[in-house]
Amino acid sequence: MASPLSLLTSADAVRAAIAECDQLGRDEFLKKYGYKNSRLYPLEYQGNIYDSKAIAGVAYGYEHGTPLKASEFNGGVATVIPALARLGFNVMEANNPSIALVKGTTYFRKDLLAKYGGQLQCGIWTPKEFPVVLLFTGDNGKNYGYRDGWTEDGVFLYTGEGQTGDMTFTNGNLAIREHRNNGKDLLLFEDLGKGKGVRYIGLFECGSWHEKNGYDKKNQKRKLIIFNLIPVETAATDIETQLEAVNTSQSFEDLRAAAYAASKTNKAGSKASETKRSWYERSAKVSNYVLKRSKGICEACDQPAPFMKKNGTPYLEPHHTRRLADNGLDHPIWVGAICPTCHRRIHSGQDGIEWNKQLQTRLKKKEEEIGLLPTE
Numbered sequence: 001m002a003s004p005l006s007l008l009t010s011a012d013a014v015r016a017a018i019a020e021c022d023q024l025g026r027d028e029f030l031k032k033y034g035y036k037n038s039r040l041y042p043l044e045y046q047g048n049i050y051d052s053k054a055i056a057g058v059a060y061g062y063e064h065g066t067p068l069k070a071s072e073f074n075g076g077v078a079t080v081i082p083a084l085a086r087l088g089f090n091v092m093e094a095n096n097p098s099i100a101l102v103k104g105t106t107y108f109r110k111d112l113l114a115k116y117g118g119q120l121q122c123g124i125w126t127p128k129e130f131p132v133v134l135l136f137t138g139d140n141g142k143n144y145g146y147r148d149g150w151t152e153d154g155v156f157l158y159t160g161e162g163q164t165g166d167m168t169f170t171n172g173n174l175a176i177r178e179h180r181n182n183g184k185d186l187l188l189f190e191d192l193g194k195g196k197g198v199r200y201i202g203l204f205e206c207g208s209w210h211e212k213n214g215y216d217k218k219n220q221k222r223k224l225i226i227f228n229l230i231p232v233e234t235a236a237t238d239i240e241t242q243l244e245a246v247n248t249s250q251s252f253e254d255l256r257a258a259a260y261a262a263s264k265t266n267k268a269g270s271k272a273s274e275t276k277r278s279w280y281e282r283s284a285k286v287s288n289y290v291l292k293r294s295k296g297i298c299e300a301c302d303q304p305a306p307f308m309k310k311n312g313t314p315y316l317e318p319h320h321t322r323r324l325a326d327n328g329l330d331h332p333i334w335v336g337a338i339c340p341t342c343h344r345r346i347h348s349g350q351d352g353i354e355w356n357k358q359l360q361t362r363l364k365k366k367e368e369e370i371g372l373l374p375t376e
């Protein structure tokens with residue numbers, strides 16, 4: 001079926017839709033015509049960002065009398081991008097913020113909101129269209145008797161959200177605890193103060209969490225949730241990650257059960273300092289199992305590992321198929337042991353997205369064939 005957008009031929013109509021969006025504001029414009037954000041495919045025009053699908057549908061109305069409904073055509077690569085490109089407009093496929101953002105760089109919340117979506121008034125954002133959770137840390141917590149920050153052993157203590165009463169595992173707090181299950185990366189930003197923007201600190205994983213007594217705005221005693229966050233790297237910046245086999249006499253079944261158990265985010269003991277050690281141990285359990293499962297064969301291309309390491313084990317790299325963090329924990333179903341060529345191909349190749357999807361399908365099939373373990 002041909003897209004109705006093949007009948008969109010007027011650049012003036014597109015400019016008229018853009019002008020109307022400028023006048024109404026982005027949200028109001030979307031509401032008026034019944035469209036959602038298209039942040040994955042932003043239209044850039046004179047330095048501003050627009051929702052490409054809504055602009056195209058409304059432009060159609062300027063040209064032909066009646067705007068298209070959102071349900072009448074698909075957005076994205078096959079339809080809106082070529083239709084607008086033909087008329088000289090620039091629609092991009094937006095990069096996942098874990099790729100696009102640069103560590104140490106200062107950003108402004110309103111720009112992050114326009115690009116990725118989020119909840120402006122909150123300290124924890126859960127954008128719908130990208131596999132990330134954005135965390136903001138500032139020193140405004142010090143009024144409540146707590147302060148976020150690094151421990152001596154490199155764990156970042158991040159206080160959950162909630163202004164009054166005991167903090168609970170809802171909204172942002174739930175999103176942090178469940179980020180692995182949901183295939184989301186955690187991105188931490190430091191608030192530099194009013195009007196000064198936020199600095200991107202990097203990618204994190206939630207190792208565990210603990211509770212602490214504190215106060216709320218009204219000076220009432222309450223329970224705080226503190227997340228123990230561990231900094232992690234992506235293969236895009238650090239390819240030094242590799243799968244390390246630990247010598248163990250455990251059976252395949254035991255290794256597998258340990259890996260499944262390790263992937264959960266648990267409440268930590270009294271010592272936050274144990275978080276990092278336990279996180280490494282749990283990561284090793286996932287690595288151990290995934291490497292064992294691969295039998296030394298790349299799980300993406302079925303070729304043997306390209307070489308043996310000095311200790312005689314096959315060289316393969318861990319790849320997280322849903323998140324960009326390449327070291328750290330994940331459910332074994334989402335981590336593959338793959339050769340360096342496949343790994344580069346997924347992160348840098350033209351067909352990387354498809355190669356990654358294919359790996360996901362293979363891993364799922366593999367785990368199902370062995371017999372999925374209950375997660376609780």
Ligand SMILES: [Zn+2]
Pocket residue numbers: 298299300301302303338339340341342343
């Ligand atoms: Zn391979």
Ligand SMILES: [Zn+2]
Pocket residue numbers: 235318319320326343347
């Ligand atoms: Zn990777």
